[in-house]
Amino acid sequence: VPDSKSSTGKYFEDFRVGHAIKHATPRTITTGDVALHAGLVGARFAVQSSDTFAGAIGYPRAPVDDLLVFHIVFGKSVPDLSVNAVADLGYASCRFLSPVYPGDTLTAASEIIGLRETSSRKTGIIYVRTIGLKQDGGSVLDFVRWTMVQKRDERSLVLAADKVPVLPEVLEPNALGRACPPLDRAGYDLSLSGGPHRFDDYEVGERIDHRDGTTVETAEQQMAARLYQNTARVHLDAFSTRAQRFGRQLVHGGHVISLARALSFNGLANAFHLAAVNRGRHVAPLFGGDTLFAWSEVLGKAELPGRRDVGALRLRTIATSNRPCADFPDRQGDGYDPAVVLDLDYWALIPR
């Protein structure tokens, strides 16, 4: 009897541009998921931590951390797209479109929008647009990512011509804010939020060392991947990764973003909502036992059309492995300072 029921996951040769996929396992997000994410990440933004704080500014209750929503939607795409990923490389044009509350159920769907074989011929890069949907059919999130996946056979010819999608460098301010209801600024208590600085207090060009470090244990990154129902071998299967390039498991890239965002609270305590990711790049892997540090630069500022309650800061957060960021490690020659693991360009909303 042949074994036709289980899946090895797709290899680079299996993808075609235009291929659309509805992903499995709808997921009802609970306060349990929120608590475990908090225990793994340590975020301290008041809006997501407190029903009373959120209620005082106009949310019906504390919304779910934007990145938990992102990771759960992303995780759904993994069994269909990136079980055989070498690594998630980057993100673009990620927009948060609706607040998510405990009790909401998320599903996800994707479309292949680009393919490129790498020069080694052993791997290829897939470009994917993924959307997350709520139980009522409304969109909560959409984003593009590119991921390096293994080829089944390095000698195989990939028939599709290389196609790399053209993506905007930065999302326009009018694309922001849909996941943030109109806020009552008077209800936003700066003595409880963790810092005094609002929209007007930040200047373009300003750099902030977030100072704190946070260590990731292998057990933590495995629990994060499982919480997100992300099945990528490179995170969960220590046995198989021993035979691969790095010889050990990589920390889930999304988890690195969550940790960097949590570190950024020290200096950006009121930038409570991640409204969009313009570009994100996993520059290098992070491993169990490593300590993450981060710094941020204010790349831009924008008012949102018709809104006086919040403004948007365009931020670039750089995260490093085992290297404090007091001197702002950054690009170096054609690449990066060797400690850099993440380069994330995003819009965060902050009270005006």
Place this chain on the structure above:
Amino acid sequence: VPDSKSSTGKYFEDFRVGHAIKHATPRTITTGDVALHAGLVGARFAVQSSDTFAGAIGYPRAPVDDLLVFHIVFGKSVPDLSVNAVADLGYASCRFLSPVYPGDTLTAASEIIGLRETSSRKTGIIYVRTIGLKQDGGSVLDFVRWTMVQKRDERSLVLAADKVPVLPEVLEPNALGRACPPLDRAGYDLSLSGGPHRFDDYEVGERIDHRDGTTVETAEQQMAARLYQNTARVHLDAFSTRAQRFGRQLVHGGHVISLARALSFNGLANAFHLAAVNRGRHVAPLFGGDTLFAWSEVLGKAELPGRRDVGALRLRTIATSNRPCADFPDRQGDGYDPAVVLDLDYWALIPR
């Protein structure tokens, strides 16, 4: 003043056939417990993950994972039975009798139904029937397990004659399905459930390599044991296990079953409900850092009396440590392939 308040746990000499015990610490299961179990196990069955998916087929909301119910009921029995366990060896005649939802409170009671000293004279095996009850007094679960426990003194004579209970090899189909309400098959969306295969698509004798591997860290297995309020020293006390046979902690056997079941999703995505365990055997221990793989064989198929919505697959799932299962490692001579850690024979329900 003598120390009479705390318990060392029972040793083999302390048990008598017929002894009945009501276990401590009733437990209200919450969505928090569900989330932490998900983070430790990574299960992806749609019915247990999603209130909307469960609601579309006739559940009032997503039921609690069957094995989480099992572990919590099992855990209650440990302080009274197996604090001094060397290892849980096996299970039989486990039936799931009622769905459990977040907010339900579970209690447990047990009866000793058999005893057998081992040839080493250092340990003995206890056979126990345990039932789990809901707050309304209804049964949610019953099962028999056998566990190797230490003798207090290897020279002591055990007065009770050996008694090994006779247990059915397999539970009859009419014993199945009580924990699964009548389902609306039309509401079961195969594009969301993770695979297209239903009852009729599986053949007796068919073997499925579940392909994925999942690594267990010591922190994870400790958190699992604690979540289940399982106090066995062999899982939680690294100091004491250093002086014992394996020199380190064993992964909680129930956790191995949960991990193997989660792996089986790749090939059995619609076999969403574990209706009964016929026989289960922990063939060898699993340790922190090990990676679990699994494969399954379809041992049988059964229609359930009066039900057209679901059928039962009798499955045997073999799990291995640090060894992929593409060649279906199995029994070998009198024993097993040395990588095998679990041999589980069970009935799972799947839509027809």
Place this chain on the structure above:
Amino acid sequence: VPDSKSSTGKYFEDFRVGHAIKHATPRTITTGDVALHAGLVGARFAVQSSDTFAGAIGYPRAPVDDLLVFHIVFGKSVPDLSVNAVADLGYASCRFLSPVYPGDTLTAASEIIGLRETSSRKTGIIYVRTIGLKQDGGSVLDFVRWTMVQKRDERSLVLAADKVPVLPEVLEPNALGRACPPLDRAGYDLSLSGGPHRFDDYEVGERIDHRDGTTVETAEQQMAARLYQNTARVHLDAFSTRAQRFGRQLVHGGHVISLARALSFNGLANAFHLAAVNRGRHVAPLFGGDTLFAWSEVLGKAELPGRRDVGALRLRTIATSNRPCADFPDRQGDGYDPAVVLDLDYWALIPR
């Protein structure tokens, strides 16, 4: 552009007696937080585990574990007080003032009540009174702690004269019980609670070896610190601690208390509510991989004014690292047995 947005945390020189601080990040406690705390700690007290058990004695539902409330309130104070802590040293006059239920939101505020430079001149000890508040403004908790923090510059002169607050050795019985509603003793089921012993069964001077050991992994203590939004470097930043005295992360002191309290269930199963901490001292650090053991002595007993439902046991629980407590390791000469890590003197309520 200067970096003025992020905080390095305060150093000893920054504190003044009388300084009052309202801490950031209000936190709504959920059943998710309760579940993760359970998974990290393994507590088994029936009142906190079960809505039905709690309901049968007069609680509206299971209250949140007293120490989870303590850790969350404590955690809020860390960014303002002890990011640069060397170690939390001790506690006094901690009173639990109101039960906390899932859904309640906690905030915290502190006042500096004492300062003392240490003989090394490299560090100082701050004495702080912290209160925890519920969303309705009512107090849930107050306590004093003392913490060793780094000096910014060991040559700096600390202008404030040393001031060490005088604190009561023990809280009076009339200060106890406010967080415990009047209980229906008839509803307290001793067959479900884990032990038969009530108030009258304990004698002053009685010592109890709690027997079980529980191992802490680094991942667990990090998750505990993050769950409590405790940002102390010494728990979360492995990179920076490598250059410090112990060369590695310390287990969060509050987590040690939680683990010792969970161990004490074996012998004190009905002492379900921690009503007050008279004195607590972290005698030595605990590290990832260590196994905690504990024993307790009954220091005193007290009836509570006007209450026939519960009495108070004054307990002293000693916890050790990698050393079972059958022989009750204790003070030794001027110090302690080298294995002792915690010496906690507290009042626990127990049914009469």
